[in-house]
Amino acid sequence: MKTTPQFQDADAFYEQLLDAQAGLSREEAELFNARLILLLANQIGDTQVLRECIAAAGQR
Secondary structure, eight states: OOOSOOOSOHHHHHHHHHHHHTTOOHHHHHHHHHHHHHHHHHHHOOHHHHHHHHHHHHOO
16 A cells, blocks of 8 residues: 555645535535545555555544
């Protein structure tokens, strides 16, 4: 699992993410995020990496 930043332009990605959710209700934004997570997980495709990402996301 990669933990160092891999973004070419993280600020632009974050802005796109916010723009994509502009005007959505909380429920619609949550559904959008769920669909996005599944699409990105499909791009990764490696079950072990996905498990590691889930575990890392759960750490506080």
